[in-house]
Amino acid sequence: MKLKTTLFSRRKFLNGLLAGGLGSLFASMLYPLLRSVIPPYKEPDEVRLPGADFDGMEPGEVRSFAWDIKPGFLKKNADGAFTAFVGVCTHLDCNVSYLPDQKKFFCACHDGWYDADGRNIAGPPPAPLRRLSVSVEGAEIVVRKEPPA
Amino acid sequence: MSARGWWPAFRRWLDERLGLEAVLGFMRHKTVPKSGHTVWMYTGSAILIFFFIQVVTGVILAFYYRPTLEEANASIARIITDVPLGWVVRSIHSWSATFMITFVFIHMVGIWLLKSYRKPRELTWMSGVLLLFCSLFFGFTGYLLPWDALSLSATKVGTDIPRTVPVVGDFFTKLLRGGEDVSGETLSRFFSIHVSVLPLALLAVLALHVFLIQRLGMSLPLEAEVKKKRLAEIPFWPNFIFREAMLWLVLFGVLLSVAVFLPPGLGGAADLRAPAPEGIKPEWYFLFLFQTLKIFPPKIWFLQGETVAVLCILAAVLFFFFIPLIDNKPASRKGKILTAVAWLIIVYALAMSAWSLAGPKPAAEAATHELAAGPRSAGERTGISIFLAWTWTTIVFLVFVLRAKVREVDKLNAIGYFRDKSGPADK
Numbered sequence: 068m069k070l071k072t073t074l075f076s077r078r079k080f081l082n083g084l085l086a087g088g089l090g091s092l093f094a095s096m097l098y099p100l101l102r103s104v105i106p107p108y109k110e111p112d113e114v115r116l117p118g119a120d121f122d123g124m125e126p127g128e129v130r131s132f133a134w135d136i137k138p139g140f141l142k143k144n145a146d147g148a149f150t151a152f153v154g155v156c157t158h159l160d161c162n163v164s165y166l167p168d169q170k171k172f173f174c175a176c177h178d179g180w181y182d183a184d185g186r187n188i189a190g191p192p193p194a195p196l197r198r199l200s201v202s203v204e205g206a207e208i209v210v211r212k213e214p215p216a
Numbered sequence: 217m218s219a220r221g222w223w224p225a226f227r228r229w230l231d232e233r234l235g236l237e238a239v240l241g242f243m244r245h246k247t248v249p250k251s252g253h254t255v256w257m258y259t260g261s262a263i264l265i266f267f268f269i270q271v272v273t274g275v276i277l278a279f280y281y282r283p284t285l286e287e288a289n290a291s292i293a294r295i296i297t298d299v300p301l302g303w304v305v306r307s308i309h310s311w312s313a314t315f316m317i318t319f320v321f322i323h324m325v326g327i328w329l330l331k332s333y334r335k336p337r338e339l340t341w342m343s344g345v346l347l348l349f350c351s352l353f354f355g356f357t358g359y360l361l362p363w364d365a366l367s368l369s370a371t372k373v374g375t376d377i378p379r380t381v382p383v384v385g386d387f388f389t390k391l392l393r394g395g396e397d398v399s400g401e402t403l404s405r406f407f408s409i410h411v412s413v414l415p416l417a418l419l420a421v422l423a424l425h426v427f428l429i430q431r432l433g434m435s436l437p438l439e440a441e442v443k444k445k446r447l448a449e450i451p452f453w454p455n456f457i458f459r460e461a462m463l464w465l466v467l468f469g470v471l472l473s474v475a476v477f478l479p480p481g482l483g484g485a486a487d488l489r490a491p492a493p494e495g496i497k498p499e500w501y502f503l504f505l506f507q508t509l510k511i512f513p514p515k516i517w518f519l520q521g522e523t524v525a526v527l528c529i530l531a532a533v534l535f536f537f538f539i540p541l542i543d544n545k546p547a548s549r550k551g552k553i554l555t556a557v558a559w560l561i562i563v564y565a566l567a568m569s570a571w572s573l574a575g576p577k578p579a580a581e582a583a584t585h586e587l588a589a590g591p592r593s594a595g596e597r598t599g600i601s602i603f604l605a606w607t608w609t610t611i612v613f614l615v616f617v618l619r620a621k622v623r624e625v626d627k628l629n630a631i632g633y634f635r636d637k638s639g640p641a642d643k
Contacts, residue, residue, distance in 0.1 A: 108395040131489075136399055138489040154491070158522060159509070160376040160398075161369055164491030175494040176373055177510045191521060193514040 111135050116208045121149075127183065129165045132210070134199070138162050139210065140172070141201070142183065151199040151210045152185045158192045172196060244634075246430070246452035253437045256326035257456075258463050259319055260429075265464050266316035267418075269471070270354075273309040274411065281361065283407035285400035288363035289485035296482060296589045303589035304600070307479035308471065313355055315471055317501050320351050328539075328558050331546040332435040338540035340432065343425040345537045350418040355499055357410040363403060364483030369492040370499075371406070372398050377509075380523045381530070399488065442547050451634050455625045462618045469611045476600055479589035497572065504568035505529065507575075532561075 116132055124130065124143040131154065132139045138154035154163050154172070161176035171188075172181035180189040185196035200215040201208060231237050248257060280299055282291040295302035324344065327333060333341035360371045375398060378388035394401030440447050450456055498506050508529070512521040535542065543554045591597040628634060 104394075105390050106394055106401055108397070108399075108401075110396075133489055136397060136488045138491065154489075156492075158514075159373040161372050161492040161496075162490060175492040176369055176496055187514065191510065191512060191514050193520045193522065 110212055113209055113211045114139070116141075116210065118203065118206045118208050121208055127170070129167065129183070131165070134210065139199070140165055140196075141208070141210075149201040149203070149208065150184070150215070151201045153197040153199065155197070156192055157187065157194040157196065158190070163196070242430070243453050244451070246433070247449040248434050248452050248456045249436055249440075249447040250450050251437055251440065251447050253330055256323075256330060257434060258460050259323040259326060261460050262319045262463060262467055263316055263323060265467065266312045266319065266471075269312045269468075270309060270316065271415070273305050273312065276305050277309055278411055281407070283361070283404045285363075285403060288361065288403055289482070292362050292482055293587055296479075296587060297592070303479050304475060307475040307589065310480045311471055311475045311478070313358065314500070315467070317351055317355060320348055321501070324348060325558075325562065329555065330435070331438050331543065331551065331555075333540040334435075334438075334543070334546045335540075337428070337432055337435055340425060340428040341540045342537060343421050343428065346421045347418060347425060350414055350421065352501065354410065354414050354418070355501065357406040357414070359499055360403060360406045361410065362482055363486050365486050365490065365493045366483060366496055368398065368486035368488070369496045370502075371402065372492075373506075373509075374498070374502075375402070377522075377526055380520065380526045382523070397488075438546055450626070451629060455622065455629055458618050458622045458625060462615050462622075465611045465614055465618075469608055472607060473604060476604060481589055482587040484586050495575070500569065503572040504565040507568040507572040510572075 111134075114132070114134060120132075121130060121141060121143075126143050126145045126147070129140050129142045132141055132151075134151075134153055140152045140154050142150045142152070144150055152172075154165075155161070156163050156174035156176065156179050158174065158177055158179050161174050161179075163172045163174045163179070163181065165171075166173050170183045172183075172185065173179070174181075174190070174192070178190045179187070179192040181192065181196050182188050185198060187193065187195050198214050200211045200213055202211070203209075227236075248254065277295065280291055280295050280302065282288060292306070295306055297303075299305075327341065327344070356371075356374055360367045375389055375392045378385045378392065381388075390396065392402070392405075393399070394405050436447060439445070497503065509522065509525050512525040514521045516524045539554070543551055545551055546554075591600060625634075
């Protein structure tokens, strides 16, 4: 028997609606799911350090401070001003240490080296250590997250 | 009803509802080809044994472990010093992970070189690669949980690696870490992944893997298939299982002994702001990747070295996953070249691992294993020695019995006993 119209167009159309509807319902759940799996974190705008902790630093001396949950390093320059670094290797995020006798920063994870100005000089690090701006305000040393001018 | 009568009746009752006979009949007829390559076929079930041990010991550890910044390290210290036999349970968990990964590698190399992944077993291989990733991810997440200096650095590096992949990488790093940086958030989600996401994922893929193996049967060696040679076959049950069981028992004994005599210690709690300890190394199965990342220069042309390294590794992973489709003519010249590539990769991984091990000795090792694990009293020491002696005596005894059983069932098989005794399924 030959039908004048095909029965399958309506059937296909409904199946398409069903699949498309279910698909878009699932797809729209992805956004809230993915949103919820990353908690908020805001890096501090500034960290205030008691100046007394950094009194009597020789020019070229480096001391550490806490940049929120990361290590920070404060270096006294020859002109008496400070330079601040975030002590996190730019290669793969390990914390670096400062070796005062060699005047270098060192990352033990993959043998990365930076000079005392935070420039990457040897090993895999692709970029210098991140810098923070420092100002002395009264009895406090204020480290701010924007890079120094 | 007589005492003997209730069992067949109960079985019939169950079978009417579950259709067990179909499964049992299938198992009864499953055979394993017997050749020089049969030994590779023991490696898969060994992995299962270790996985089972991981589940049991992992559940016990999870009773005591607390995945927070303040308590993680201390709760493991408590498992080592306070929980009765806690140090043994943790040691078994740690060693069984190593044994499991070792056997995953052996299993995989065997299948790779025998080319058992060829048609129609491509999906079996691919599901196996997924299982390998699950296992490695298990290792990676589990490594962080003690929360000491080594595990923190390893996790910082490992979770930073996705970030070097352009476009999508940053999201994955944040997803793994629970933010921009490794923190307490990372610890709790690694725990959640380690104890809930991965076990579910692994079991699901494992079900597919085992189903495919049953459906497709054991693969024949390539030469036998090419020459259309008929190989001797032995029934899976009981001839093959009895052989496997000997290996399981011995492996279990070795695991128990190693765990008792070489328990892992625990380093002091990690400090998020402390510099990475010198000579840090990941778990041994990541050493070759670790060394690869170390030797890449910071810049290759205009690209960052690490990005290139990670993209190379990703390409290798894809090659590895799709190898059954790439190596589609295993008996031809192309197949031989791909076998050579397999050997090259094995040699590369071994050489890189050896190089990494020869590198600067971790000064950290001594410092990070501040808390040594071991028996806490002479009584415990004696008890464990007696227990081990008893375990080994039983294992040796059982292996002898199993050898006798193997000889017996092989003779029965030779005279066609298992063929004649067909189950109801084939009537």
